[in-house]
Amino acid sequence: MRSARSMTSLRPAVGDKREAILRAAIRVFAHNGYFNSKVADIAREAGVADGTVYLYFKSKEEILHSIFDRTVEVAISEGRKQLEQISDPRRKLRRIAQLHLERLGADRELAVVFQVELRGSTKFMEEFSAAGFAEYLGLIRSTIEEGQSAGVFRRDLNAKVAAKIFFGALDEMATNWILSKRRYKLVPMADQVLDILLNGVSEK
Amino acid sequence: MRSARSMTSLRPAVGDKREAILRAAIRVFAHNGYFNSKVADIAREAGVADGTVYLYFKSKEEILHSIFDRTVEVAISEGRKQLEQISDPRRKLRRIAQLHLERLGADRELAVVFQVELRGSTKFMEEFSAAGFAEYLGLIRSTIEEGQSAGVFRRDLNAKVAAKIFFGALDEMATNWILSKRRYKLVPMADQVLDILLNGVSEK
Amino acid sequence: MRSARSMTSLRPAVGDKREAILRAAIRVFAHNGYFNSKVADIAREAGVADGTVYLYFKSKEEILHSIFDRTVEVAISEGRKQLEQISDPRRKLRRIAQLHLERLGADRELAVVFQVELRGSTKFMEEFSAAGFAEYLGLIRSTIEEGQSAGVFRRDLNAKVAAKIFFGALDEMATNWILSKRRYKLVPMADQVLDILLNGVSEK
Amino acid sequence: MRSARSMTSLRPAVGDKREAILRAAIRVFAHNGYFNSKVADIAREAGVADGTVYLYFKSKEEILHSIFDRTVEVAISEGRKQLEQISDPRRKLRRIAQLHLERLGADRELAVVFQVELRGSTKFMEEFSAAGFAEYLGLIRSTIEEGQSAGVFRRDLNAKVAAKIFFGALDEMATNWILSKRRYKLVPMADQVLDILLNGVSEK
DNA sequence: AATGAATGAGCATTCATTCAT
């Protein structure tokens, strides 16, 4: 594919530049923080001129939004696809946790942007909350409700609260991971989270 | 006038001005976000001149740090004191959750600063992590270990991971609360978190 | 299609595109002002690509110059032609005034560019002064001198000053007209200007 | 108090800095044109820091407005005062012309700003027209009407048009003067303008 | 001739911080 393109044209494919800017922004935001990152830094990292950034994005803020939107969109659609093939709600929950941590664990810079940079503004958080996040939380919640209907999860629980707890736990795993000076695998945490969520910490 | 003031003790006590600036900063940060808040805004809100802020704080950033430091310090010492009077690890955990949510639930502006503004910079998060947060997490962790020793909590669990999950769950409750358009009581969530954490979601 | 166009002469004549750009520029400058107008605006208005503008003009400034040059050139040659057919210097002056106001009155956008946009830079004004304007003023001046020789105009007057006053009066009529919120005919002002210029305001 | 301060302090009097910025702006605008002038240029010329400009003016545009406002205001009040002491409408008109040209002739840089820089934007011209300019024109107009009532000026003339012609003539004198490479006295032109305006160019 | 994506120099404005009073 790559070679095919090279053979017929040196012109980058449409979207390549937008993609490059997005990747550059993730890297730059991850290292300097959103507010301390200059658009010029992103441009340099992407190998384009400052002005070129504005051919693809309306503003610096829109770049941040685009990072979020694109990632969440992919995560949700990918998540749904995988969940379709699983029937046991417990295994579904485990798959959600794994995908969540796999995705962030595979791209530390993206993880930093998600766990830190995207959290620093109420304005963004509110949109964040309103948009993709609500849908993501809904995915977890309906899986839990499914489990309640199926009789594998306790029916006396508020599914929404349980979903928040589940998300909060995963989120904290991710945040701890990127802030930790130690380097460890993030994905294995999924099982531990699941174990506690499903069974609790109390000795029977 | 001046002497009259001193005589009747209307003169602000030492530290009152520092306190006023801190309260003003919390309010201003909560409403505009840290990066969009101007030192001049804080000064006006506190009823002092711009320059006066710098008699009490070295920089704008130090104000943010001070907010964090003071709050965490109080929270931890207060937490320890309360926990001393409880012996059951399960009740201890519940008390931690209640205190956590009470504190944030009682001061929405402080909560916004804690849940949103303090999260927006890796640099700060790292210090955050290093300093008080580690101690706070340690408090939770040792309570869990205590429970493991006492045989009320499962010994096959990693106490540190369990502590993170517990914190993550509480943190998510708080964040959701401040971002939610609906107005509800935050403290009651403590019991639900505890129930799930202790007993899990699985039907026995 | 291409050939069809060539065959039926729908192909734009040489210069048509240049003309289109010039018209577009007049419109755009008139509405947004020279400095606030973007070359891209002109291109869009003219229905050509941004780059195409530079096939016909060296720079944005040259477009402004060209508007001026072309208009003044036409005005002067047309003026000369008409004046040749008139012998009475008083009627010549009247014709100049009429042509001046007719031209501007017939094209409000061009008038805006002439009365406002072209005035905003000393640099341009100097060239303006040096080039066509001097010639235009010379036309008025020699008509006045003609009248002095013929004995119909006072010989004690400085013809150059009189010419400036005449031009200044017409110019002010035009400027007032484009700035006025009221809509009225510009051409009739010519007679009033002439009356005062020729006879003065003093009661005899 | 004032003298006490001067004696004991090098601190510039209040308003001095604003004044310095205004003078600097006139100079800078006159030399580079409004759009080509940088705020930094003005600040340097005024001997203050860039930011200081914004303590006295909201924007670069407001500086231009202030130059206009202040000058017109002074011109009008000064004009009125002088006219009160003259009864003959013809001498009043002459005084207006003299003051007009004296003011601009005494400050070439201010004249450049007035005759060129202030003309370059419809937006400004409209406000210009609406505000002080209308009042100035009204001053001329009422003087002419006065003359008509007194029987010294022709009653068949439209006083408003005559006022515009008068202003246009003076305006052109000023513009020509600043654009001319030759150096000559501007004030003497007042008499020539008056002569033609009052008596016309026609031989009796 | 025509296109329009890419360039990058240029600039008004903001605001944390200082310091003379």
Next chain:
DNA sequence: TATGAATGAATGCTCATTCAT
């Protein structure tokens, strides 16, 4: 202690111009 006028570094964004196609 307190003030607030002054500072000046810092930067997101625009847009005239170029040039590969």
